[in-house]
Structure formats: C-alpha cells, structure tokens
Amino acid sequence: MPDMHKTILAFDFGEQRIGIAVGQSITGHASALATISARSRAERLEKIASYVHDWQPTVLVVGQPLYPDGQASEMTALAAKFARQISEHFKLPYALVDERYTSVAAAQEIKNQVSTKGSAGGLDAAAAALIAEQYFAQTSLSNQP
16 A cells, blocks of 8 residues: 655755755645755755754655756756755655746746745745645656556
8 A cells, every 4th residue: 555645855956046845745735945055065965954854754856957848958967966866865765857837837926925025045945845746746646546
C-alpha cells in the first residue's frame, strides 16, 4: 500500500536565489516558506538544512526549467545538479517537475493578493509553492487506476 501522506519541500532553483515551499499530499496544496540566497554550496545546504529539520519531508521536489517548447536549457542541468546534491546531502529522494510558467503564475498570484507586495523573494517562494502543487497534480494522476 503506497504512503498516503507525504510532506515535501519544493525548490524554485536559481543561481542567485532559491524559493522554498512546503506541501502536504493529503491536501495537495503548498505554502511558500522563504527565499534564500547563498554565496557557496555549503552555505546553501546549511540554510536548507533548517527547513529539512523543521518539516521532515519525505521527498525533495525541484523545479525543472525548460524552454516553452520543452527543450532543456543550461538552467535545466543546473537544477538537476542541485536536486542530486540536496538528495545526496539529506539522504532523501528527489523529483524534478516541469516548472514552465510557474514564475508567471506566481507573479499573477502575488498581484492578486491585496496585502502582498510582489518582491522578487516572494515571487521565488510562491513559484516553489506552485512547483509543489504541480508535483501533487502529476503524482495523483500517475496513481490513478
């Protein structure tokens, strides 16, 4: 019987900033947590470690940036490398999720929220939440009989 309840941490990877969100499979929804920036791989892992400790995820989900036609870019390889690094470091499985248009959708979502100002940091974390929800949508479809 498959695990019916998962907590995931989702990441919108960028070379300057990484958006982080937490999601629960039981609801299929996610919440933006934070945006981090780090000068080194070690600093990045240290900052992510506090979220892994606090949320105890069962899966790490990383957005996979692709061109609109589905072709890979240089950032596709960097995001995949990041996913492998955090997976190895935290001894957790990872999944890559197509993130095309998540930043556009996140910007629209932030714009629609009256009390939120659309800063770049908020945009990255909101995009991570959309990546988490995309993961849940894809995994629920693949689990259909």
